[in-house]
Amino acid sequence: MKKTAALLMIITVLSKVFGFLRDITLTYFYGASVTTDAYFISISITTMLFSFVMTGIASGYIPLYKEIENTSGEKQALDFTNRLLTVVLLITTVLLIVGILFSNQLVTVFALGFNEETKRMAVLFTRIGLVGIYFTSLTQLLASYLQLNGKFTTVAMLGFPFNFIIILSIIISAQTHSIGLAIGSIVASLAQLLFLLPSLLKMKYRYSPVAPFLDENIKKVALFVLPITMGMSVDHINTIVDKTLASKIVEGGISALTYASRLNDFVHGIFVLSFIAILFPHLSKMAAEKSIEEVKRSMREVLSSVILLVVPASIGIMIVAKPIIQLLFGRGQFDEQAILLTAEALFFYSIGMIGYGIREILLRTFYSLQDMISPMVNAAIAVALNIVLNIILSAYMGLNGLALATSISALISVALLWISLRRKIGSLGLKSMAITFLKVLMASGVMGVVIVILNGYVWLQMNELLKMMVIGLVGSSLYFFLLTILKVKESKEILTFMRRKLRL
Secondary structure (H helix, E strand, O other), X not given: OXXXXXXXXXXXXXXXXXXXXXXHHHHHHHOOOHHHHHHHHHHHHHHHHHHHHHHHHHHHHHHHHHHHHHHHOHHHHHHHHHHHHHHHHHHHHHHHHHHHHXXXXXXXXXXXXXXXXXXXXHHHHHHHHOOHHHHHHHHHHHHHHHHHOOOHHHHXXXXXXXXXXXXXXXXXXXXXXXXXXXXXXXXXXXXXXXXXHHHHHHOOOOOOOOOOOOOHXXXXXXXXXXXXXXXXXXXXXXXXXXXXXXXXXXXXXXXXXXXXXXXXXXXXXXXXXHHHHHHHHHHHHHHHOOOHHHHHHHHHHHHHHHHHHHHHHHXXXXXXXXXXXXXXXXXXXXXXXXXXXXXXXXXXHHHOHHHHHHHHHHHHHHHHOOOOHHHHHHHHHHHHHHHHHHHHHHHHHOHHHHHHHHHHHHHHHHHHHHHHHHHHHOOOOHHHHHHHHHHHHHHHHHHHXXXXXXXXXXXXXXXXXXXXXXXXXXHHHHHHHHHHHOOOHHHHHHHHHHHHHHHO
């Protein structure tokens, strides 16, 4: 599992770098402005509606597919997939109509601080962009099908066609009309769906419409949708709440939070989602076979690896937040104020980075066990806590308070999920995990001190890109050296994999 995850990390890094090029292009032409605020709000609305359709369906689909395959065979599992695709098309059509009819009201709720001009722009972007949820929903379900059949690399590469189209649309829209941003999002979503077709054809997958309404497994999915959507949409909901309040704090605030969260997502995508892509089908298979001890062992293994990678990344980003933002976005229309707003938000988002990662793994463990209620209750608590903290902290800290509130709610959410999972399946090996965490934290702290010294006193006139590369290389080398001394076993496996790749 770890070798495949490491390969996916490499692909994800390249995809995320391409994603940064997309964001750099956007900041160069549009900065942190009313146009980007309107654009990001429209994306938030379409993402919310997409999540309502697919977060619950896709997460319920994987464990049910494994259960059907285990009990009734591959043919029945494939029929289930086709029935579910029909359901997705029907639900997406309804949501598209509702979204277009009520886009004005949705924008009003999501961006209370917008003036009329910005609001009209956001409504237009939203109505156009909603068409893309057709392609995004189908892509999500078919990507899950490919993952179930071991095609992890194809799914990991979905970001390449998407980002390429978005970059083109940004450049074209800057020379013509900003409406090209919304049109580009539709074309990019279609490109992702088309990208999956060769792999699906190679597997001889064919979609054939099957009446879904009398199928017992579709009824199971229907029961799963709401609780899973609530459980897994906590980040989306918190982001929407953050942006709604940010629209009232400062112009460009929504854009600053978005750019900061994108960098947060970079670490999350590389070090967490790469593991989850492989872990979830595996956990679902073990759960279907009633191998609870194997479920716990696999979960602990992935959690240890995520802690090993995410903790130093979060500390490093907190220390060099401003230089990173300056390096990535500090050009064109992205001025000094935008850099400062984004860097400070990134600092406070990074505090909860480990919480975001662990929560995703715990959620997938619950869903593999077909427990949808515990995560839903946890999500409700997390969202309520985030709203309360947002109101309190933003009054004293502005945008930074919104980012800090999100981090705190994520960490508390993890603690509550851990307690619930322990009650459900017994001991999770907290003692060994805590020892690993303390060793990682110690090594990360020493690494952090060295990064502060390098960033503040060494090579002050060096090119910023070269400086960040040197800091990253020295910091990561020191970190893994310290882990070896502290005898953290997961570090040996990662270093062995890296040596093999370098020999190749």
